[in-house]
Every structure is written in structure tokens, then in C-alpha cells.
């Protein structure tokens with residue numbers, strides 16, 4: 001059919017790559033006829049959701065015929081106490097992914113420069129391209145953001161710099177000193193976006209930066225999420241911390257009911273579930289030590305991670321090994337799309353899942 005669609009589509013969309021998500025467990029079961037499938041591909045919380053969140057959801061289910069609070073009043077109140085910032089400095093998103101979309105919508109017009117690391121979280125690139133941005137990709141150095149080169153890349157056309165801290169897919173983070181040096185003397189007419197999706201896993205490191213100190217001084221946005229450490233990925237809820245002024249512009253471009261009722265209730269309750277958070281941090285810590293040890297035994301190079309996943313170099317084409325793992329019922333993240341042809345990224349699982357993965361990987365290698 002010649003419907004001239006390519007002339008109707010916004011030209012910037014013609015260049016946009018599609019995001020390829022990790023396959024859901026049920027789909028892999030169906031396709032391969034497997035009974036048991038372990039997914040260690042999307043950095044979900046392997047011990048499940050926060051029990052306090054589940055209880056709160058159960059209590060509120062009868063109310064789902066009502067629209068949610070447009071302004072996420074209770075969640076913002078709770079977060080405001082937790083973070084010690086004003087409620088009006090918070091924006092809640094349908095996942096922290098949505099905050100990335102909103103920021104680009106507010107600030108970036110075609111040909112504005114956006115600076116990202118290469119590789120990093122894929123959504124920055126995809127959504128920047130959707131907005132027609134002129135994307136500048138600064139290669140990693142030793143599997144870390146090359147923050148000095150990223151700063152050098154800033155010019156008068158630059159609108160936005162994305163810093164994933166800790167980074168995905170590497171799991172590394174920039175230190176307090178490195179961030180301070182980066183922020184020093186930065187021009188005022190650009191936005192620095194700190195994506196702290198793995199904040200809870202990194203916060204106890206002595207030199208992990210406290211970026212909240214910048215929100216009243218510079219144009220910065222900090223995002224965090226309930227998807228990883230709180231185990232609520234399926235509900236889609238994350239938040240941004242910034243100035244009240246920036247929040248008010250983002251409010252103009254977001255849908256009025258962007259965060260559903262169940263997500264708001266669950267996230268508010270999860271913030272009170274310290275026991276669950278601590279249990280999560282402990283199993284992730286122990287799981288990483290186990291994986292590191294096994295990788296060392298197998299002679300595999302890996303990157304020390306401050307998140308709930310580990311990037312590992314198989315020294316062989318990762319397509320083949322990913323497929324073999326899949327046939328054994330294990331889904332991991334093949335890093336080819338990120339340009340890391342010999343790498344896989346594995347989410348820390350339960351003890352049993354980690355063992356199953358290591359056993360399968362040793363058999364394959």
C-alpha cells in the first residue's frame with residue numbers, strides 16, 4: 001500500500017531505533033516449551049515486591065473505579081518527608097522513564113544538543129532522537145562515564161546532559177569529587193539530569209555523591225524509582241526531584257492522571273518498608289559476591305557493580321551464549337545492542353537462581 005506514510009511521519013522519527021525489551025517469562029515458556037524459566041535480564045527485584053506495598057494495594061482495590069490523584073498528593077507528602085525537600089519540588093512519573101520523556105518535552109527542541117555516555121541507558125538516546133535532538137555520545141573510559149570529556153563536549157547549543165549514576169549497563173558510579181568538579185563553573189543555561197535508578201544500592205558508599213544539594217542552586221533533575229530496590233517494576237512509578245519552577249513546566253506536558261492509583265498507594269507504603277529494603281540490599285550484596293567469585297573461578301572479567309546487576313565479559317560472541325542460556329530456561333541481557341559484543345548483563349537473583357545461572361554458564365563455556 002502506498003499511503004505516503006513516510007512523508008506524513010515526523011522526520012525525526014525516521015531515525016529512531018526501537019527499544020527491544022527483555023522477553024517476559026511467559027513468552028519464553030510458550031516459545032520454547034519450558035516449564036521453568038528464570039529471568040535475570042531486567043534488574044527486577046528477585047525477592048519480589050515489598051510486602052507492605054502488597055497489603056496497601058489489597059486495602060485500596062475497591063477504589064480502582066475512581067481516577068487517581070492527579071498530583072499524587074500522599075506519595076509526594078511521604079517522599080517530601082523522606083527526602084527532606086518541599087512537596088512542590090517533586091514530580092511523579094509512570095516509571096522514572098516518564099520523567100526522561102517529560103524533561104525532553106519541556107526543554108529540547110530539534111537540533112538542541114544532548115550529551116550522553118556511550119554506552120548507557122538506551123532510553124536517553126531513543127527519546128532524544130524522538131525530539132530531534134543533536135545527540136553527542138561520549139565513550140566510556142574504563143567502563144565509567146568520562147565526565148571530563150562530557151564536560152568538554154558542552155557548548156552554547158547544549159540543553160541537557162544525562163548522567164546515569166550508578167550507570168546501566170556498567171554498574172559503576174561517579175564519585176562526589178568527580179560530580180563536584182563537573183558542576184563547578186557549569187553554564188546556567190543547561191539541565192543536568194542525574195538518573196539515580198540504583199540509588200538505594202549505592203547510597204551507603206562513602207564517596208557516592210549527594211546530588212540533592214544542587215537542586216536549589218543549579219538546573220538539575222534527579223530521578224529515582226520504585227522499580228528496582230522496592231520491587232514494584234510492574235506498577236510503573238518513579239520520581240524526580242528538582243526546582244518547583246521546573247516541576248511546574250513538567251506538569252504542563254504530563255498527562256493529568258499519569259500515575260495510576262495502585263502505583264501511588266503501593267509506592268507510599270513501600271517507603272515505610274525499611275525491613276524489605278534492607279533485606280533487598282543484603283541479598284543483592286551477597287549475590288554479587290557469589291557471582292564475582294564464580295566469575296573469577298571461570299576466568300571471566302567483570303565490572304565491580306554498585307547496582308543489582310553485573311556486566312561480565314564472556315570473551316565470545318554473546319548472541320550464541322545468550323541463546324544457549326535461553327534454551328536452558330535462563331533469560332539474561334545480551335549486550336550487543338549496546339555495542340558490547342562479548343558481554344552479558346546479569347541481574348542478581350536469589351541464591352538458587354544465581355546457582356542455576358552459574359551452572360548453566362559453566363556448562364556452556
Ligand SMILES: *Cc1c(COP(=O)(O)O)cnc(C)c1O
Nearest residue numbers: 095096097121168197225227238
Ligand atoms: C531501570 C532504569 C530506569 C527506569 O526505571 P523505571 O522507573 O522503571 O522507568 C531508569 N534509568 C536506569 C538507568 C535504569 O536502569
